[in-house]
Amino acid sequence: MLFHVEMVVNLPHDMPANVADEIKARERQYAQDLQAQGKWRHLWRIAGSYANVSIFDVENNSELHELISRLPLFPYMDIMVRPLCRHPSSIRDDDR
């Protein structure tokens, strides 16, 4: 089941660089693990901003929340979630 997720990162300006770097490194590892598992299907940068558009592929709403709320950057992001489904004009039965 697919969800469209937008994330905008707002790190506090007074966060020490080494703290920010450590959080970003964990975020990267976590994001790559979820991608490798097929849970985080797509991850794109929105050009010109510290933000991404993502497609998650999960069992249900609970798994979606669990995955997102464990993001190391979760406390520092504005996140918008929208449920997706197959579009009747899609040429694919299962577009992921």
Add this chain to the structure above:
Amino acid sequence: MLFHVEMVVNLPHDMPANVADEIKARERQYAQDLQAQGKWRHLWRIAGSYANVSIFDVENNSELHELISRLPLFPYMDIMVRPLCRHPSSIRDDDR
């Protein structure tokens, strides 16, 4: 080159059903042609609304505008475009 495109359809309530049906049929054919050509990479319905989220894969801004402005539903849609690029945490070199 990828672009994130959201389209919200607002058909006038007084459009005759046969006119609307004819436009929708052309829209469907057009959308499927672009998908077959690989120009319209993903097309998802936003659950609960008459709207979609799409990923276009085009040569440049001009081609993007040309493809979108030829949509039969173009005069009846609110359309938002955002340029995408590779995310540094993506596990793919070319995530389409």
Add this chain to the structure above:
Amino acid sequence: MLFHVEMVVNLPHDMPANVADEIKARERQYAQDLQAQGKWRHLWRIAGSYANVSIFDVENNSELHELISRLPLFPYMDIMVRPLCRHPSSIRDDDR
């Protein structure tokens, strides 16, 4: 799986009363059928407005879209969907 759905009705002022009445009657029947099936778990009026807050209980995003898009009033409503899940402070395992 629960979804929070808000619906605001905007009937065109020039819709003939008998047309509006017929659509509303079908909407009512449809809503009551879905409630009887347990798909439409809660349906509340927002006091002072022609709008409702609803809780849907569906298998997945696709079923949610299918149920909502078949609403007789669907072309005349602004609809906002948000996925819900269990709150960690809830005293119920399965609050529906």
Add this chain to the structure above:
Amino acid sequence: MLFHVEMVVNLPHDMPANVADEIKARERQYAQDLQAQGKWRHLWRIAGSYANVSIFDVENNSELHELISRLPLFPYMDIMVRPLCRHPSSIRDDDR
């Protein structure tokens, strides 16, 4: 009498972890007490965000304010309240 309440939590990033934990523990206890009393009828997490949608069942506006303003997280939340009433298409006389 039912009210629809949305709460979005915005803890200051510089709040010490032990202070935050203590507030959250009190919040949890308070929320569970109100649920046990039937005052806080439903409590759902909005998937992907640090926010909830709740249904309160109170005697009047004053009791609603009293219950909400005593939330330990009250100073750190954006809260939106909307009064609910029975929907004419509900199949229940008293949907709580």
Add this chain to the structure above:
Amino acid sequence: MLFHVEMVVNLPHDMPANVADEIKARERQYAQDLQAQGKWRHLWRIAGSYANVSIFDVENNSELHELISRLPLFPYMDIMVRPLCRHPSSIRDDDR
């Protein structure tokens, strides 16, 4: 129990003057009846706009909705409702 109600009137420009006059006459009579009953405690014009701010005094949310939804201008108004209660700094126990 008090509610703060704002109403903004948007009559369609193509409504015939005699139809508009008839609706406004009924609205006026209805508003004055509710004021006489004490249900519609205050009714003020917002200077410079076709809008009002009102204070309703009702038994509960249901009565509020019933009174508002029967307004002859109801289909032509944007209405915003907010529940009120006693302010701790008020010098009155029952400020109506």
Add this chain to the structure above:
Amino acid sequence: MLFHVEMVVNLPHDMPANVADEIKARERQYAQDLQAQGKWRHLWRIAGSYANVSIFDVENNSELHELISRLPLFPYMDIMVRPLCRHPSSIRDDDR
């Protein structure tokens, strides 16, 4: 002359409790003095939020500004002012 005033309080989270208490105590005294003088005609809490809706009764715009800008909480509030006048459907000549 009546004005509709909404005030939303946003105290900084790092304000020491005793400083906040002192400001609130002065605010309360000031608000009660103005009410006793008849300048601050109504003061209601908006249920569920740290905000109020008020009706001021003043000689002119200057007096309104003078009264509001002297509020001890003035630097910490979002304030919206709207001028009121008699509504043609009011049953009172001088509804205060």
Add this chain to the structure above:
Amino acid sequence: MLFHVEMVVNLPHDMPANVADEIKARERQYAQDLQAQGKWRHLWRIAGSYANVSIFDVENNSELHELISRLPLFPYMDIMVRPLCRHPSSIRDDDR
């Protein structure tokens, strides 16, 4: 007593030209009369839009509403009113 008034004109596209011209001619006459009386102190066009910024000089809120609501274009305008008073850094005692 001064008020800052912004007016944005939205004439319906299907209004016959002669009807629009007649309304505009009356609006112009009315605006010039009020300017000659000193009630409408300033009237500026916002460059690039069918809108104006105005300063009214009236006895009270009621007179302001009376003058504005009699504008021939009143049913076709979005109007925003804000009360003004002397600025403490003004070099004039009575800046009109």
Add this chain to the structure above:
Amino acid sequence: MLFHVEMVVNLPHDMPANVADEIKARERQYAQDLQAQGKWRHLWRIAGSYANVSIFDVENNSELHELISRLPLFPYMDIMVRPLCRHPSSIRDDDR
């Protein structure tokens, strides 16, 4: 003197095609004349929408308004104007 102007076109859906075509043809001619005169310095399409971003080079605010308000599409556009000036980091003294 430069101004940044955004124009979004909203043609009524019920405008006959020949009327729309005639207005667009006049708009095109007018736009090209102003470009040839150097008054309309830049004219770009915003990809994916029926909108443009333009740079006008005029003597003053009055000329700007005169040029914009004579656009054949003026009654059908949302227009936003912002004054520009030299940026201190520009490498050009007169960037047009």
Add this chain to the structure above:
Amino acid sequence: MLFHVEMVVNLPHDMPANVADEIKARERQYAQDLQAQGKWRHLWRIAGSYANVSIFDVENNSELHELISRLPLFPYMDIMVRPLCRHPSSIRDDDR
């Protein structure tokens, strides 16, 4: 050439009082100098808020920016600028 300028002041709550007072004193002197020169034609307080509406009379956009960006409170204000010109219904040729 006239510009309509709105300024909303947002001083940081942790700015020491003597620093704020010094900035405000310089702001006042600067504003009065510009008024004396005729550059800052009108300066009004918006009743009930720490904000002003102003009319500037300058040679061009560059002078406007220069005057505004030198305001001692510039870093602490939200500022909105709109170009003005003569309104065709004005009774004055040069309304300043």
Add this chain to the structure above:
Amino acid sequence: MLFHVEMVVNLPHDMPANVADEIKARERQYAQDLQAQGKWRHLWRIAGSYANVSIFDVENNSELHELISRLPLFPYMDIMVRPLCRHPSSIRDDDR
């Protein structure tokens, strides 16, 4: 390929002046280098605000993001990007 980029600068009020100056000096140098290379085609100040409107001329979305995200002020700016293309009424084939 052209992009329209707006940048609004929000420096934290507690940033030491020498830190801010150093960042601004690097920003200026970087901006001038990109202009000299023809990547940053236009750079205008929006009169009255600490913001600019820019036109970038890049190979693709990735280059745009790379150039923008390396701006020394990037962490302190709100940035909005819109893709541009040739307008059909432009008199230039390649308006840069």
